[in-house]
Every structure is written in C-alpha cells, then in structure tokens.
Amino acid sequence: MKIINDNSSGDYHIHSSTISDGMNSIDEIVIQAGKLGYKEIAITDHNQEYLNTYHFYANTHYSIIASGRWKNIHNDVHVIFGVEADLLNENGDICDNIQNFSPEFLILSAHKQMYSGNPGLIKNGYLNAINRYGSKIKLLGHLCSQQFSDYLNTKDIIEIVCAANKAGISLELNCANLVNSKTCEKNLEAMLSSCKSLYVNSDAHTLYEFINLRNKGFKYLKSNNYI
Numbered sequence: 001m002k003i004i005n006d007n008s009s010g011d012y013h014i015h016s017s018t019i020s021d022g023m024n025s026i027d028e029i030v031i032q033a034g035k036l037g038y039k040e041i042a043i044t045d046h047n048q049e050y051l052n053t054y055h056f057y058a059n060t061h062y063s064i065i066a067s068g069r070w071k072n073i074h075n076d077v078h079v080i081f082g083v084e085a086d087l088l089n090e091n092g093d094i095c096d097n098i099q100n101f102s103p104e105f106l107i108l109s110a111h112k113q114m115y116s117g118n119p120g121l122i123k124n125g126y127l128n129a130i131n132r133y134g135s136k137i138k139l140l141g142h143l144c145s146q147q148f149s150d151y152l153n154t155k156d157i158i159e160i161v162c163a164a165n166k167a168g169i170s171l172e173l174n175c176a177n178l179v180n181s182k183t184c185e186k187n188l189e190a191m192l193s194s195c196k197s198l199y200v201n202s203d204a205h206t207l208y209e210f211i212n213l214r215n216k217g218f219k220y221l222k223s224n225n226y227i
C-alpha cells in the first residue's frame with residue numbers, strides 16, 4: 001500500500017466556511033497549512049446537493065475561485081480546490097458540482113442523509129459510480145464509515161477497493177471518522193489490507209482538527225503495522 005500524503009506533505013480533505021460547513025475561511029486554513037509545513041492541500045467542500053439539503057449557503061460565489069481570482073498571498077502552499085461529491089443511489093448517480101462548477105479534485109463519499117437509494121444496494125452504487133466516473137474520481141472518502149456498515153461487509157469492501165484499484169482511484173483513511181469512533185474497524189482493516197494507494201486525510205471542519213487528526217491516523221497505521 002502506497003501512502004500518497006505522508007505526515008508532512010499535505011492534507012486533501014478539508015472543509016471551509018467560505019463554501020460549506022467548515023468553521024474557518026480558506027485563508028485561515030492556508031495560513032495554518034503553512035505553519036504545518038505542508039506543500040499542498042485540497043479544500044474539498046461539500047457539493048451543491050449537500051449544501052441544499054442542510055441549507056448551507058456559500059459566503060462566496062464559487063466563480064471567484066473557479067476563475068482563479070483567489071490567490072495564496074500567505075505562503076508557498078499549493079492550494080487545490082476540490083469537491084466532496086456525494087453518492088446518491090445504487091445506480092451510481094453522484095453530485096459533484098458547487099454552484100454548477102465541477103472542481104477537478106473529486107472525492108466521492110456517501111452520507112446517509114444524501115443517499116436516497118436502497119442502502120442494501122450501496123455496494124452497487126459504488127461500483128456503478130466507479131464505472132461511470134472512475135476517471136474523474138481521485139479517492140473514495142470514508143468508505144468504512146459506520147453510517148453504511150450494516151450494508152457493507154468486509155467482502156463488499158474488498159470488492160469496492162479492488163474496483164477502485166483497477167480504476168486508479170485511491171482510498172482514504174478518514175482521520176475525523178477514526179478519532180470520533182465513526183469507523184467500522186473491521187471494514188477499515190479489510191480496506192487497508194486490500195488497497196493499493198491511500199490518502200491519510202483529516203476531513204477537518206476546524207483548525208484543531210486540521211492540526212491534530214492526521215497525526216492520530218498515522219499513529220493508528222503504525223501501531224497496526226500498516227507502515
């Protein structure tokens with residue numbers, strides 16, 4: 001298993017208050033990324049369907065970001081703007097836009113409130129989405145969340161991970177879920193033992209999480225002999 005972002009290189013799953021439900025602005029996050037010594041980060045705010053469902057309204061027109069008007073004036077950290085897309089049903093439909101812009105760095109996650117299909121068929125949803133959008137998806141976010149662990153056993157997880165491996169899609173150790181005991185550990189073990197390439201991401205919604213969660217993820221990987 002290859003880890004794409006080691007402890008000091010960067011974090012690729014972060015939410016901002018500029019666009020979605022994080023507590024800090026893009027500029028605050030970037031300043032903190034510099035203090036952490038990161039080379040690159042991805043701000044991956046929630047997609048439009050998610051924002052609509054929770055009545056979150058972006059503080060900024062996404063066109064300001066999409067047209068390149070935002071620049072990092074703080075440090076040398078390279079900032080990627082991405083999106084946390086949602087898996088919507090077993091057909092593999094996804095929502096990957098924010099205000100009709102579809103950022104290039106795409107995390108595909110499933111959230112219970114957003115998935116309107118048959119949860120018993122969520123494995124098919126992942127497989128169909130990988131089939132349909134594989135070339136666009138960089139990683140699957142929190143695949144081992146307890147939200148769907150009643151519907152995904154270790155065999156299902158391995159099947160999804162193998163499809164992701166084949167399509168060149170990475171998996172994610174989601175440190176927020178891990179630390180907040182929202183991870184199905186059995187499924188996580190199955191994912192980690194079958195995945196080819198892994199991001200270790202905070203899924204931070206606060207600066208505290210941005211600073212601290214990934215360290216705990218690496219500790220978990222070390223103490224379980226994955227690294």
Ligand SMILES: [Zn+2]
Binds near residue numbers: 205
């Ligand atoms: Zn969120």
Ligand SMILES: [Zn+2]
Binds near residue numbers: 203
């Ligand atoms: Zn997230």
